Amino acid sequence: MDPTLLHTGAEHPDLTLLVLTGILSFAAGTGLGVYAALRGKVASVLGNSTEN
Numbered sequence: 001m002d003p004t005l006l007h008t009g010a011e012h013p014d015l016t017l018l019v020l021t022g023i024l025s026f027a028a029g030t031g032l033g034v035y036a037a038l039r040g041k042v043a044s045v046l047g048n049s050t051e052n
Helices: 015-046
Strands: none
C-alpha cells in the first residue's frame, strides 16, 4: 500500500499548535454567534431596537 495514502499529518512539528488554533477559532466563532443571537433576543424582550 502507498504510504502517502496513510499520511495523517501526525509527523507535523507544530501539530499541537495547529489543533489548538483550530479549537480556539471554533470556540470564538461559536461564542460570537451565540452573542449575536442572544443580543437580538434580549433587545426584543426589552423592546429596544438593534437597528441604527
